[in-house]
Amino acid sequence: MNQDTAILVDHISKTFEIPHERRNTIREKVLEFRKKTFFEKYNALEDVSLEIKKGEFFGIIGRNGSGKSTLLKILAGIYSPDSGSVTVNGQVSPFLELGVGFNPELSGKDNIFLNGTILGLTFKEIEKKYPKIIEFSELEQFIHLKVKNYSSGMQVRLAFSVAIHANKEILLMDEVLAVGDSNFQAKCLTEFVNFKHQKKTIILVTHDLGTAQKYCDRIMLLRNGRNVLISNPKDAVSEYIMQNMSDEERRIYEKTQKKSVEKIIVDDINIDPVFIDKTAVVKAATIENIEFLDETKTEKNLFKTGDDLIIRIHFSKMEGVEELNFGVSIYSQEDYFIFGINTLFDKIDTRKIVQNGFCDVHYKHIGLGTNKYYVRAGIYEDKVEKLIDFVDQSTGYFQVQAFNLNTGIVHLDYEWA
Amino acid sequence: MNYKKRRHYWDTIWMLAKTDLKMRYQGSWLGAVWVFLKPFCLFLVLNFVFSNLFFKDNPHYTIRLLVGLILWSFFSEATTVGMNSLLSKANILKKIYIPLWLIIISSTIHSALAFFFNLVILFIFLFAYNVFPGILQLSVFLIYVILIYGISLTYSFFAAPLYVRFRDLNQIWEVLLGVLFYASPIIYPITAVPPHVQTLLYLNPMTLLIEHSKVVLIDHGFARFDHLLIFIGILIPVFFGSLWFLKKSTKNLIESI
Numbered sequence: 243m244n245q246d247t248a249i250l251v252d253h254i255s256k257t258f259e260i261p262h263e264r265r266n267t268i269r270e271k272v273l274e275f276r277k278k279t280f281f282e283k284y285n286a287l288e289d290v291s292l293e294i295k296k297g298e299f300f301g302i303i304g305r306n307g308s309g310k311s312t313l314l315k316i317l318a319g320i321y322s323p324d325s326g327s328v329t330v331n332g333q334v335s336p337f338l339e340l341g342v343g344f345n346p347e348l349s350g351k352d353n354i355f356l357n358g359t360i361l362g363l364t365f366k367e368i369e370k371k372y373p374k375i376i377e378f379s380e381l382e383q384f385i386h387l388k389v390k391n392y393s394s395g396m397q398v399r400l401a402f403s404v405a406i407h408a409n410k411e412i413l414l415m416d417e418v419l420a421v422g423d424s425n426f427q428a429k430c431l432t433e434f435v436n437f438k439h440q441k442k443t444i445i446l447v448t449h450d451l452g453t454a455q456k457y458c459d460r461i462m463l464l465r466n467g468r469n470v471l472i473s474n475p476k477d478a479v480s481e482y483i484m485q486n487m488s489d490e491e492r493r494i495y496e497k498t499q500k501k502s503v504e505k506i507i508v509d510d511i512n513i514d515p516v517f518i519d520k521t522a523v524v525k526a527a528t529i530e531n532i533e534f535l536d537e538t539k540t541e542k543n544l545f546k547t548g549d550d551l552i553i554r555i556h557f558s559k560m561e562g563v564e565e566l567n568f569g570v571s572i573y574s575q576e577d578y579f580i581f582g583i584n585t586l587f588d589k590i591d592t593r594k595i596v597q598n599g600f601c602d603v604h605y606k607h608i609g610l611g612t613n614k615y616y617v618r619a620g621i622y623e624d625k626v627e628k629l630i631d632f633v634d635q636s637t638g639y640f641q642v643q644a645f646n647l648n649t650g651i652v653h654l655d656y657e658w659a
Numbered sequence: 660m661n662y663k664k665r666r667h668y669w670d671t672i673w674m675l676a677k678t679d680l681k682m683r684y685q686g687s688w689l690g691a692v693w694v695f696l697k698p699f700c701l702f703l704v705l706n707f708v709f710s711n712l713f714f715k716d717n718p719h720y721t722i723r724l725l726v727g728l729i730l731w732s733f734f735s736e737a738t739t740v741g742m743n744s745l746l747s748k749a750n751i752l753k754k755i756y757i758p759l760w761l762i763i764i765s766s767t768i769h770s771a772l773a774f775f776f777n778l779v780i781l782f783i784f785l786f787a788y789n790v791f792p793g794i795l796q797l798s799v800f801l802i803y804v805i806l807i808y809g810i811s812l813t814y815s816f817f818a819a820p821l822y823v824r825f826r827d828l829n830q831i832w833e834v835l836l837g838v839l840f841y842a843s844p845i846i847y848p849i850t851a852v853p854p855h856v857q858t859l860l861y862l863n864p865m866t867l868l869i870e871h872s873k874v875v876l877i878d879h880g881f882a883r884f885d886h887l888l889i890f891i892g893i894l895i896p897v898f899f900g901s902l903w904f905l906k907k908s909t910k911n912l913i914e915s916i
Contacts, residue, residue, distance in 0.1 A: 320755065321914065355674060360671070365670045
């Protein structure tokens with residue numbers, strides 16, 4: 243192995259066999275030996291390879307269940323891979339959880355020694371670092387108190403304090419930042435910068451894409467136990483967001499599919515008069531569905547800031563209806579009213595649209611920030627007050643992603659000077 | 660293995676053992692006195708029953724019973740705790756890599772300490788009965804003690820990973836311990852059973868160690884060294900076999916905990 247490689251992972255796979263009904267006792271095994279045990283095979287990792295250089299800050303991202311933690315546990319030596327090999331060059335301190343082995347019945351001091359030992363320090367080293375550990379945790383006056391009497395914030399502070407003083411050449415961290423208040427998180431991040439300056443190898447599993455982008459040199463994206471890509475942070479995070487969104491899109495699609503199936507069923511058993519919406523009979527028009535399209539008229543749910551967006555309202559109308567008015571409003575998922583338009587105020591002649599059976603609104607270069615948005619749409623007669631039909635967020639969401647770290651729900655054209 | 664790593668291993672064993680100790684007597688009024696009290700109460704009962712009923716003419720029956728009981732409680736506790744150790748430390752094992760043998764050894768430390776406390780009582784009795792052995796006899800006795808710890812660890816190395824997968828093992832071991840207790844010359848002298856049964860009893864490893872300890876401590880004689888050598892000759896390869904077994908079964912063990 244190359245001298246400046248810290249960790250080399252060579253085509254590892256890991257499968258968990260999850261028995262449907264666990265048989266742990268001999269009686270069960272003997273009495274039910276004829277019954278086949280059904281294992282649910284779960285491929286936590288499939289053929290993952292990577293090489294991490296010394297001094298690198300390496301991020302691992304992916305959805306829940308994508309194998310991030312399993313990979314980390316294999317790197318830490320807790321699990322062994324089914325195939326493939328892992329070579330680690332240097333001492334590892336794994337922080338898969340803060341405060342491993344913490345015993346609530348022991349005092350803070352005892353727990354520093356206990357946790358420190360488990361994290362790989364000798365008594366002598368802990369004694370040497372003890373004043374610093376306490377100072378960092380800011381728990382001087384509570385150190386002889388039992389940990390069970392600590393607040394959860396104090397426990398985390400103590401644990402983190404031990405953890406950063408136990409550091410070795412290679413640090414494995416699993417979501418350590420997910421806990422603690424913003425003060426504490428800021429402290430963690432300062433330590434990360436220190437680690438980086440000390441040229442430590444750090445492997446961080448996280449859901450916080452901002453942190454990942456800010457600190458990592460490279461990021462690996464895992465999906466269903468497979469390595470999707472290893473690249474610079476920007477691309478990996480973008481790819482991850484795109485994946486998440488297309489997952490979301492599929493979910494919405496499946497939901498709407500299901501809905502239309504349900505509708506059919508209701509139509510079939512239309513015996514119960516309660517199901518019949520009496521007002522529907524006299525409605526001049528009904529909004530059937532709302533679609534989000536891109537400029538090529540293909541259905542989409544995710545857009546980048548600056549993309550074109552077309553909102554298409556499908557509706558049905560009664561024979562003989564010649565003229566209708568349409569209103570479309572965009573809301574953010576927090577229910578902020580972003581933007582509303584209607585054909586009446588824009589003085590659009592809708593006679594042609596009415597014959598089409600659908601109505602398109604083409605928004606050019608949407609100036610929306612990263613968020614989820616939904617649409618409320620309505621059909622009116624000649625006046626806005628006279629509502630014929632109306633739909634809101636049940637039609638589904640579309641998402642917008644800004645590919646920079648700007649915040650807020652709108653995107654304004656700007657320039658620094 | 661470098662010095663620092665070795666140092667860390669010992670520190671880990673000691674730290675885990677210390678925590679176990681603190682936890683065990685946490686909030687108990689008598690605390691560590693229970694270490695004496697438990698085997699001592701059993702001893703009082705057995706002594707009352709057997710020295711009056713069956714072994715009236717046996718010289719030093721009381722002290723013989725005490726030797727047997729103390730050695731036995733060391734063995735039975737160390738094996739039970741050792742077997743349970745991996746499951747009871749699941750919260751640590753699932754989060755960090757620690758060699759399994761460290762966990763197993765650290766959990767048996769308590770039994771060893773308890774044994775040494777009990778030994779103090781035994782020595783007081785030896786004084787009181789005016790049969791205190793010489794230095795040479797005591798050193799031979801120390802070998803027996805080490806061997807008892809050796810078989811306890813050997814059993815634990817085999818049983819701890821097995822117990823993770825077959826949870827009946829603790830029930831089985833409880834029953835077996837009951838059987839072995841009566842198959843060891845604790846409440847009766849080995850001479851009380853016919854010779855062919857004696858041979859059978861020697862299949863129980865504790866028989867030899869308890870019987871020889873009694874000979875050394877009380878009769879101040881030296882039991883047969885050839886038997887001891889055979890015993891050691893068998894135990895050493897089995898001990899390494901158990902270490903090998905533990906190492907072999909480590910793979911995919913943590914997931915089953």
